[in-house]
Amino acid sequence: xxxxxxxxxxxxxxxxxxxxxxxxxxxxxxxxxxxxxxxxxxxxxxxxxxxxxxxxxxxxxxxxxxxxxxxxxxxxxxxxxxxxxxxxxxxxxxxxxxxxxxxxxxxxxxxxxxxxxxxxxxxxxxxxxxxxxxxxxxxxxxxxxxxxxxxxxxxxxxxxxxxxxxxxxxxxxxxxxxxxxxxxxxxxxxxxxxxxxxxxxxxxxxxxxxxxxxxxxxxxxxxxxxxxxxxxxxxxxxxxxxxxxxxxxxxxxxxxxxxxxxxxxxxxxxxxxxxxxxxxxxxxxxxxxxxxxxxxxxxxxxxxxxxxxxxxxxxxxxxxxxxxxxxxxxxxxxxxxxxxxxxxxxxxxxxxxxxxxxxxxxxxxxx
Amino acid sequence: xxxxxxxxxxxxxxxxxxxxxxxxxxxxxxxxxxxxxxxxxxxxxxxxxxxxxxxxxxxxxxxxxxxxxxxxxxxxxxxxxxxxxxxxxxxxxxxxxxxxxxxxxxxxxxxxxxxxxxxxxxxxxxxxxxxxxxxxxxxxxxxxxxxxxxxxxxxxxxxxxxxxxxxxxxxxxxxxxxxxxxxxxxxxxxxxxxxxxxxxxxxxxxxxxxxxxxxxxxxxxxxxxxxxxxxxxxxxxxxxxxxxxxxxxxxxxxxxxxxxxxxxxxxxxxxxxxxxxxxxxxxxxxxxxxxxxxxxxxxxxxxxxxxxxxxxxxxxxxxxxxxxxxxxxxxxxxxxxxxxxxxxxxxxxxxxxxxxxxxxxxxxxxxxxxxxxxxxxxxxxxxxxxxxxxxxxxxxxxxxxxxxxxxxxxxxxxxxxxxxxxxxxxxxxxxxxxxxxxxxxxxxxxxxxxxxxxxxxxxxxxxxxxxxxxxxxxxxxxxxxxxxxxxxxxxxxxxxxxxxxxxxxxxxxxxxxxxxxxxxxxxxxxxxxxxxxxxxxxxxxxxxxxxxxxxxxxxxxxxxxxxxxxx
Numbered sequence: 001x002x003x004x005x006x007x008x009x010x011x012x013x014x015x016x017x018x019x020x021x022x023x024x025x026x027x028x029x030x031x032x033x034x035x036x037x038x039x040x041x042x043x044x045x046x047x048x049x050x051x052x053x054x055x056x057x058x059x060x061x062x063x064x065x066x067x068x069x070x071x072x073x074x075x076x077x078x079x080x081x082x083x084x085x086x087x088x089x090x091x092x093x094x095x096x097x098x099x100x101x102x103x104x105x106x107x108x109x110x111x112x113x114x115x116x117x118x119x120x121x122x123x124x125x126x127x128x129x130x131x132x133x134x135x136x137x138x139x140x141x142x143x144x145x146x147x148x149x150x151x152x153x154x155x156x157x158x159x160x161x162x163x164x165x166x167x168x169x170x171x172x173x174x175x176x177x178x179x180x181x182x183x184x185x186x187x188x189x190x191x192x193x194x195x196x197x198x199x200x201x202x203x204x205x206x207x208x209x210x211x212x213x214x215x216x217x218x219x220x221x222x223x224x225x226x227x228x229x230x231x232x233x234x235x236x237x238x239x240x241x242x243x244x245x246x247x248x249x250x251x252x253x254x255x256x257x258x259x260x261x262x263x264x265x266x267x268x269x270x271x272x273x274x275x276x277x278x279x280x281x282x283x284x285x286x287x288x289x290x291x292x293x294x295x296x297x298x299x300x301x302x303x304x305x306x307x308x309x310x311x312x313x314x315x316x317x318x319x320x321x322x323x324x325x326x327x328x329x330x331x332x333x334x335x336x337x338x339x340x341x342x343x344x345x346x347x348x349x350x351x352x353x354x355x356x357x358x359x360x361x362x363x364x365x366x367x
Numbered sequence: 368x369x370x371x372x373x374x375x376x377x378x379x380x381x382x383x384x385x386x387x388x389x390x391x392x393x394x395x396x397x398x399x400x401x402x403x404x405x406x407x408x409x410x411x412x413x414x415x416x417x418x419x420x421x422x423x424x425x426x427x428x429x430x431x432x433x434x435x436x437x438x439x440x441x442x443x444x445x446x447x448x449x450x451x452x453x454x455x456x457x458x459x460x461x462x463x464x465x466x467x468x469x470x471x472x473x474x475x476x477x478x479x480x481x482x483x484x485x486x487x488x489x490x491x492x493x494x495x496x497x498x499x500x501x502x503x504x505x506x507x508x509x510x511x512x513x514x515x516x517x518x519x520x521x522x523x524x525x526x527x528x529x530x531x532x533x534x535x536x537x538x539x540x541x542x543x544x545x546x547x548x549x550x551x552x553x554x555x556x557x558x559x560x561x562x563x564x565x566x567x568x569x570x571x572x573x574x575x576x577x578x579x580x581x582x583x584x585x586x587x588x589x590x591x592x593x594x595x596x597x598x599x600x601x602x603x604x605x606x607x608x609x610x611x612x613x614x615x616x617x618x619x620x621x622x623x624x625x626x627x628x629x630x631x632x633x634x635x636x637x638x639x640x641x642x643x644x645x646x647x648x649x650x651x652x653x654x655x656x657x658x659x660x661x662x663x664x665x666x667x668x669x670x671x672x673x674x675x676x677x678x679x680x681x682x683x684x685x686x687x688x689x690x691x692x693x694x695x696x697x698x699x700x701x702x703x704x705x706x707x708x709x710x711x712x713x714x715x716x717x718x719x720x721x722x723x724x725x726x727x728x729x730x731x732x733x734x735x736x737x738x739x740x741x742x743x744x745x746x747x748x749x750x751x752x753x754x755x756x757x758x759x760x761x762x763x764x765x766x767x768x769x770x771x772x773x774x775x776x777x778x779x780x781x782x783x784x785x786x787x788x789x790x791x792x793x794x795x796x797x798x799x800x801x802x803x804x805x806x807x808x809x810x811x812x813x814x815x816x817x818x819x820x821x822x823x824x825x826x827x828x829x830x831x832x833x834x835x836x837x838x839x840x841x842x843x844x845x846x847x848x849x850x851x852x853x854x855x856x857x858x859x860x861x862x863x864x865x866x867x868x869x870x871x872x873x874x875x876x877x878x879x880x881x882x883x884x885x886x887x888x889x890x891x892x893x894x895x896x897x898x899x900x901x902x903x904x905x906x907x908x909x910x911x912x913x914x915x916x917x918x919x920x921x922x923x924x925x926x927x928x929x930x931x932x933x934x
Contacts, residue, residue, distance in 0.1 A: 069896040097497035234776050356508040363709040365882040
């Protein structure tokens with residue numbers, strides 16, 4: 001500690017700023033979602049990184065689902081203990097708006113693709129916020145019980161609203177996002193008009209009216225593990241959840257469940273760096289992030305979980321599942337066969353309408 | 368509390384209090400009574416008493432400090448958040464001032480747009496504008512992206528003026544020119560020293576030149592802000608960077624209003640300003656309102672300006688109004704539209720369900736406690752472990768177990784179908800609704816009812832009931848007239864514990880409550896962790912706290928808080 005201070009002082013005295021920039025902390029606190037997802041990150045890039053840097057330790061904190069609130073509380077208390085936080089894109093936008101996440105210079109801070117394409121081009125449209133480094137593309141989509149749908153398995157998302165052909169309960173997430181869009185799509189609104197319609201009072205009423213038709217048949221979930229469980233128990237005939245969860249129900253647990261990729265909604269998950277880290281910790285984190293988000297590492301992550309890498313250059317490198325040995329490409333939400341009809345989450349739109357529609361949605365639920 | 372049986376006066380033995388009072392009485396009778404060392408007895412006693420009180424305080428100090436720091440302070444902070452609203456007036460001070468003159472009709476005049484351009488430029492440089500945007504988006508949908516967009520576009524405002532000044536004299540593009548023009552001689556000297564030192568410290572705080580603020584008021588104001596932001600954000604001095612475009616706009620409008628501004632300057636500065644003042648009338652104008660509408664046409668929306676105006680005060684009732692299903696609009700307080708009224712319903716539901724859970728805890732807990740207190744000690748201890756067992760199991764595990772039991776394909780429904788009590792097509796819905804919440808929470812909170820009941824019942828002497836029976840009372844009369852009244856303090860304690868715990872529960876209702884079984888605390892949790900609307904969460908929490916205190920008061924009036932016992 002004393003030595004460090006001394007070095008800092010000498011460094012400052014000779015104005016040797018480049019030397020200072022090499023100062024790196026030996027500890028990192030990484031925040032993620034726990035479970036299989038965190039495990040995939042641990043294996044794909046944390047373990048390799050720690051092998052390359054034997055003096056460094058990484059600590060996990062599985063608090064991503066409440067990262068926004070915790071980070072704000074830490075920032076208010078003036079003691080941010082996290083170095084790198086895994087959040088979904090909408091949370092990253094909120095954190096960026098609140099000034100809690102650092103702005104990222106993509107080409108400066110991240111590795112280019114192997115063929116020399118800059119990082120900002122390699123990530124392309126997936127850069128949805130100045131503070132957010134995308135890692136994976138996941139999708140919220142439906143799974144259904146193959147033994148409960150008779151001879152006509154559903155092929156499109158509107159089967160969710162068709163209680164005649166597919167009687168039984170469905171599970172939907174207890175929030176307006178995605179449900180409102182699916183309701184409008186199945187009420188005959190064209191994909192490109194969904195948000196224009198949803199912006200109007202009549203459009204919102206229309207979506208609620210459509211949801212009303214199945215309200216009594218819905219079990220609303222709030223944790224990602226709910227739908228897989230409900231499907232496995234036969235409580236619901238179909239339900240929405242993250243595609244990686246369905247992959248594990250189908251391939252790892254071998255349940256009679258199948259994917260309904262139609263109108264899957266793409267969403268992103270990635271890193272943010274908290275604003276205001278001390279220099280030595282920031283340098284360590286930047287060094288780690290540069291490694292952890294390069295082309296090969298993102299492709300490696302797909303060995304452990306069925307989420308698509310966010311870099312375009314990673315897609316051809318995706319190989320087989322580390323334990324099951326099956327090809328992972330056909331299980332990626334971004335695979336052409338699965339992505340024939342997809343829906344893009346409109347972050348900007350939801351940042352505006354989230355508070356308002358959430359109040360309406362909760363009031364509608366409570367009625 | 369009138370029938371209190373304890374208190375200093377009831378002690379018959381000597382206490383410092385009594386002695387003090389005695390000494391007081393003596394003093395009035397015949398001069399001060401003296402202690403052995405010659406000091407007046409009263410003073411000496413006082414000293415002894417004070418020492419004793421200090422020691423007592425010292426003993427409880429760790430707990431007191433702990434409670435103050437971890438309990439009282441956060442609650443006070445939360446209560447404060449429910450009214451605090453400095454963000455608008457701090458981020459947009461000039462706009463708020465300009466809106467004072469607005470009549471609230473349509474959209475305010477150019478002065479407000481002008482002020483907004485200054486405020487927004489500063490806010491965007493400090494990256495505060497998006498925070499304000501999300502704050503105001505709670506009130507009016509769309510402000511979040513409006514501010515985000517405007518923060519990106521606002522640095523173009525004033526560009527025409529910056530170009531015009533640069534065309535007139537390239538000197539205007541130099542940061543050094545501005546430094547010489549705007550800052551005091553002291554600052555120029557300090558800044559030069561700082562720049563030469565290059566020791567990584569913060570540059571000196573900016574100081575305006577005397578007279579600039581009167582000659583060029585807007586320019587002085589915005590340039591001082593520019594210098595402050597450069598110093599804080601970039602840790603640099605204004606001598607290194609060309610001013611923002613809006614500074615040129617400020618200078619343009621100042622010189623238009625005050626063509627003689629050059630008089631306030633000397634030497635080269637005076638010539639420069641005089642030349643600019645002469646040229647300014649020919650400079651192109653920029654319609655400030657059009658510039659904003661160009662960024663986003665929502666600036667033409669009355670609601671946007673009305674929201675800024677309505678939430679411009681430092682403290683707001685807006686959060687409490689929202690928590691009571693009202694809203695603060697530019698035109699006063701209005702009821703929330705019907706499709707957004709939710710909190711009143713949730714408060715009612717929370718109270719109703721907490722009462723139901725409390726009553727079912729009494730119904731289930733009383734017989735168990737009665738049984739436990741009347742069994743031989745060895746048996747009752749074993750049974751007591753069964754009561755305590757749930758305490759040693761994780762809350763989530765217990766709640767998940769209820770899911771497995773209660774769901775439609777669950778154990779209970781399967782058994783009922785197997786017994787033929789319900790048909791396979793009409794399985795009971797026992798979970799993801801109010802029933803589920805009540806069942807799971809009654810189970811979780813039952814020990815809190817049984818334990819106080821048990822410890823009170825243990826102290827009820829069995830011979831009272833025997834005496835009643837020997838005098839001819841039936842079993843029921845003996846129980847109801849003799850035993851039950853003595854167990855009421857235990858019911859009181861159990862009820863308070865169960866009711867207050869359940870009113871703030873949120874994990875269990877979230878997991879098994881579905882849509883009709885959720886509590887107000889679920890919304891509080893949502894606003895804390897997801898929407899980040901901490902003000903509204905604080906207001907909801909304050910109302911909940913007030914309701915609990917009110918119920919406590921009512922309870923005290925009806926049952927009497929002395930009539931509560933944990934054993």
